[in-house]
Amino acid sequence: MNATEAALALAVLSAAPLLYAALGELLHEKLGMFNAGIEGVMLMGGVIGYMVAVDSANILLGFAVAAIAAAAFNLLVYAFPVLVMRSSQILVSFALWFIGAGLSAQLGLNYVSRPLPESIGNTSIPLLSRLPFLGNIFFRQPWPVYVAVALTLVVAFVLKRTSHGLSMRAIGEDPASAHASGIPVRAWQTFYTGIGGALMGIGGATLTLVVTGTWTSQITAGRGFVAFALVIFAGWRASGLIWGSFLFGLLLVLGPVGQAHGWSIPSSILGMAPYIFTVAVLTFRTWLELRRSGRTLAPAALGLVFVRGQR
Amino acid sequence: MSNPEHHPAGAAPTPLGGSEPALEMRGIVKRFGDYTALDRVDFELAQGEVHALLGENGAGKTTLMNVATGIIDADAGTIAVGGREARIRSPRDATRLGIGMVHQHFRLVRNFTVAENVHLGLGGVGRLVSRRELERRTAEWSERFGFDVDPSARVAELSVGQLQRVAIMRALVRGANILVLDEPTAVLTPQAASQLFSIIRGMVAEGRTVVFISHKLDEVIEIADRISVLRGGARIATLPKEECTTVSLARLMVGHEMKEVRPRPREHQGDPLLVAQGLRTGEADRRGALKDVDVAVLGGEILGVAGVSGNGQAELAQVLTGMLKPAAGTVRVGDRELGGAGARAFGKAGVGHVPEDLRIGLSLEQTIEMNAVMKVVEQPPVRRGPFLVRSAIRPYARELLERGGLAALEVTRRAGTLSGGQAQRLVIQRELRAGNRALVAVHPSRGLDVAATQAVHEALLDARSHGAGVLLVSEDLDELFELSDRIAVMYEGRIAATLERAAFDREQVGLLMGGGGR
Ligand SMILES: Nc1ncnc2c1ncn2[C@@H]1O[C@H](COP(=O)(O)OP(=O)(O)OP(=O)(O)O)[C@@H](O)[C@H]1O
Ligand SMILES: [Mg+2]
Numbered sequence: 001m002n003a004t005e006a007a008l009a010l011a012v013l014s015a016a017p018l019l020y021a022a023l024g025e026l027l028h029e030k031l032g033m034f035n036a037g038i039e040g041v042m043l044m045g046g047v048i049g050y051m052v053a054v055d056s057a058n059i060l061l062g063f064a065v066a067a068i069a070a071a072a073f074n075l076l077v078y079a080f081p082v083l084v085m086r087s088s089q090i091l092v093s094f095a096l097w098f099i100g101a102g103l104s105a106q107l108g109l110n111y112v113s114r115p116l117p118e119s120i121g122n123t124s125i126p127l128l129s130r131l132p133f134l135g136n137i138f139f140r141q142p143w144p145v146y147v148a149v150a151l152t153l154v155v156a157f158v159l160k161r162t163s164h165g166l167s168m169r170a171i172g173e174d175p176a177s178a179h180a181s182g183i184p185v186r187a188w189q190t191f192y193t194g195i196g197g198a199l200m201g202i203g204g205a206t207l208t209l210v211v212t213g214t215w216t217s218q219i220t221a222g223r224g225f226v227a228f229a230l231v232i233f234a235g236w237r238a239s240g241l242i243w244g245s246f247l248f249g250l251l252l253v254l255g256p257v258g259q260a261h262g263w264s265i266p267s268s269i270l271g272m273a274p275y276i277f278t279v280a281v282l283t284f285r286t287w288l289e290l291r292r293s294g295r296t297l298a299p300a301a302l303g304l305v306f307v308r309g310q311r
Numbered sequence: 312m313s314n315p316e317h318h319p320a321g322a323a324p325t326p327l328g329g330s331e332p333a334l335e336m337r338g339i340v341k342r343f344g345d346y347t348a349l350d351r352v353d354f355e356l357a358q359g360e361v362h363a364l365l366g367e368n369g370a371g372k373t374t375l376m377n378v379a380t381g382i383i384d385a386d387a388g389t390i391a392v393g394g395r396e397a398r399i400r401s402p403r404d405a406t407r408l409g410i411g412m413v414h415q416h417f418r419l420v421r422n423f424t425v426a427e428n429v430h431l432g433l434g435g436v437g438r439l440v441s442r443r444e445l446e447r448r449t450a451e452w453s454e455r456f457g458f459d460v461d462p463s464a465r466v467a468e469l470s471v472g473q474l475q476r477v478a479i480m481r482a483l484v485r486g487a488n489i490l491v492l493d494e495p496t497a498v499l500t501p502q503a504a505s506q507l508f509s510i511i512r513g514m515v516a517e518g519r520t521v522v523f524i525s526h527k528l529d530e531v532i533e534i535a536d537r538i539s540v541l542r543g544g545a546r547i548a549t550l551p552k553e554e555c556t557t558v559s560l561a562r563l564m565v566g567h568e569m570k571e572v573r574p575r576p577r578e579h580q581g582d583p584l585l586v587a588q589g590l591r592t593g594e595a596d597r598r599g600a601l602k603d604v605d606v607a608v609l610g611g612e613i614l615g616v617a618g619v620s621g622n623g624q625a626e627l628a629q630v631l632t633g634m635l636k637p638a639a640g641t642v643r644v645g646d647r648e649l650g651g652a653g654a655r656a657f658g659k660a661g662v663g664h665v666p667e668d669l670r671i672g673l674s675l676e677q678t679i680e681m682n683a684v685m686k687v688v689e690q691p692p693v694r695r696g697p698f699l700v701r702s703a704i705r706p707y708a709r710e711l712l713e714r715g716g717l718a719a720l721e722v723t724r725r726a727g728t729l730s731g732g733q734a735q736r737l738v739i740q741r742e743l744r745a746g747n748r749a750l751v752a753v754h755p756s757r758g759l760d761v762a763a764t765q766a767v768h769e770a771l772l773d774a775r776s777h778g779a780g781v782l783l784v785s786e787d788l789d790e791l792f793e794l795s796d797r798i799a800v801m802y803e804g805r806i807a808a809t810l811e812r813a814a815f816d817r818e819q820v821g822l823l824m825g826g827g828g829r
Binding site: 161162166167169170173176177179180181182183184295300308 | 380401402412414419427430
């Protein structure tokens with residue numbers, strides 16, 4: 001594996017946490033909910049996964065507990081105020097972010113310098129991993145990378161090709177009509193905030209258990225925010241998340257790679273690349289789409305509150 | 312399909328015990344805040360009947376049926392279906408009990424295609440769907456029911472008449488045992504309405520039960536077996552149709568005799584006020600796209616526009632009010648060229664617009680009073696210098712509501728909570744005010760009760776007397792014949808002919824609407 005291949009493989013690896021988190025966010029937004037607190041949920045998943053993996057010496061268990069804990073955290077701190085108490089999705093999102101950040105830092109205090117007892121090796125995909133160039137980049141990765149892509153494809157398929165997916169999208173487009181056609185709007189929104197939270201948590205755990213193999217507070221360093229932009233970048237299409245996450249992953253590794261190769265651009269500037277790109281996406285993506293097709297790709301009822309019995 | 316409940320227009324239901332009522336609502340009470348919308352209403356549906364539900368705008372018809380279909384919960388009362396006590400807490404419960412509804416405002420997902428809307432909530436979880444398959448099935452159904460709609464069209468692009476057909480088809484496909492139709496014919500042409508009636512008769516022959524809400528009394532007498540009348544949230548009568556005439560029903564609804572609107576001959580004919588030449592819009596292959604349309608609305612006249620929905624009337628109205636930019640052609644208001652300008656410029660030039668889609672006319676999340684003043688926020692007394700005069704808003708809104716017979720409404724309510732007819736009244740009053748030069752009114756009496764329809768007709772005639780030019784788009788030929796001085800008939804995006812009042816002839820107009828004649 002040469003240096004370029006190694007850098008690109010690292011980019012693919014760094015994409016995995018983003019992909020999980022963005023997939024979780026997509027499930028929120030497709031059902032009309034706007035959750036900007038991804039970062040908080042990722043941190044909770046990241047720290048709890050790490051703690052469990054260290055204490056039990058079982059990484060798989062770490063992932064499982066991270067998923068469950070993050071789902072519970074998201075349901076309690078996001079879904080309950082938003083879906084039951086009808087609080088503002090924006091305010092609640094930010095509370096989710098800050099609570100997750102603070103709580104995870106507290107929980108993980110004693111784990112900062114403790115190493116993981118085992119690490120996940122790379123799994124080579126038969127045949128494909130022997131492809132020149134591509135094989136080294138895409139097909140010699142730890143399994144959570146493959147799972148992220150597979151789950152995204154599953155979600156894409158469900159959304160696009162099943163009647164369940166049609167109903168999910170209807171909730172985000174027009175919850176009152178969805179409700180009138182017999183879809184239990186609130187129950188599904190609750191269910192998918194749970195699933196979405198679990199995915200964000202798995203994203204965080206992938207970061208601590210696979211990508212870095214360490215825990216420090218605020219380890220996500222804005223990745224939740226990047227994932228948020230990724231959903232917009234992908235035009236709310238699950239399949240678009242996959243290559244979008246690779247692109248963002250590439251930007252994420254620019255800093256470390258530049259440093260290793262002694263590029264003349266300061267690595268602090270390179271390190272800003274993903275965030276600058278994120279801001280650019282947030283600014284221009286919708287504008288471009290509006291100019292192209294005259295409408296936005298966002299679910300029409302994104303961020304609106306649906307209260308049964310009003311019309 | 313395996314689930315019989317989802318079988319499109321499936322096997323006829325077996326009557327339960329024969330004499331049990333299909334649906335029995337007892338003592339239904341519904342309050343919105345302090346306002347009692349339903350006051351201990353009893354309502355009973357016999358198996359296999361068509362039961363019409365009548366009442367003025369705001370009488371509580373939609374609310375009562377929303378309770379029956381689980382859209383909202385009642386505050387008190389019981390419901391039995393087929394003689395058995397039922398808890399209906401959601402539309403899903405209602406569907407399970409075989410109750411379906413076509414909503415007054417359709418409740419279709421705008422960004423979905425017709426096919427997707429028809430299938431929404433229909434299949435079981437996890438059932439695979441492909442776009443092509445959905446569209447094929449939808450095309451089949453639409454043929455079976457005789458509704459001419461394109462399954463792949465996005466709902467947001469359809470005219471209200473087409474939306475109505477999609478909504479009806481959606482309900483029919485579900486094969487409900489009890490079907491509630493909330494003003495299904497409000498924007499249907501007579502032909503489409505009679506098609507719907509034969510579908511209804513077919514359903515009843517299979518033992519199904521239909522609730523039919525309408526303000527068109529002759530239709531009600533034609534289709535209904537029994538008729539119930541609501542007034543102010545209470546049921547005041549249920550009669551077999553043999554005992555009813557349009558006159559007696561109107562009296563029951565309003566509580567007093569109605570006087571008739573007498574068509575008045577036009578008093579004077581002014582200069583052209585709203586003139587368009589060579590209009591073209593959008594993709595030329597779409598049926599509704601305008602193709603070289605010239606119109607001139609004169610001051611002091613009502614120009615009627617007839618046509619089967621989707622033949623360009625909606626586009627014409629949109630272009631003449633600045634909602635849609637024409638691809639080619641000019642639009643003049645008075646002597647001002649306004650071709651490329653937006654809706655705001657048209658409003659300022661004195662063109663009022665009663666749009667066909669209320670969701671465009673009203674801002675549903677805003678209060679009623681803000682909606683009332685929406686068009687005058689840049690004028691005194693609502694605006695003084697750069698400031699909005701809060702204290703001027705309420706009196707202005709109140710006065711507007713009073714003219715629309717809505718004086719009793721709380722002006723701080725969300726506009727989204729208005730009944731269908733109340734919303735329409737609000738828009739009309741506001742636009743009559745704004746449109747001192749010209750008024751483009753699309754289905755202005757849609758969803759209005761008898762009294763309100765008369766009031767609107769009077770108002771249109773008054774606007775004409777004051778020298779305004781009125782463009783009246785309607786699918787109701789009676790209305791057009793009664794009010795118009797001239798009628799332009801549209802077919803496939805062109806004006807097929809313009810008839811003078813002396814030459815009005817039903818048959819001729821009917822032919823022209825279908826692309827024949829001349
Ligand atoms: N959410 C709500 N909040 C307050 N008032 C409401 C609400 N929903 C309905 N109302 C009021 O309840 C009354 C009954 O409304 P409903 O929609 O049942 O009338 P309707 O008989 O269907 O009239 P229309 O013929 O105009 O459709 C109206 O006065 C309406 O303004
Ligand atoms: Mg109604």
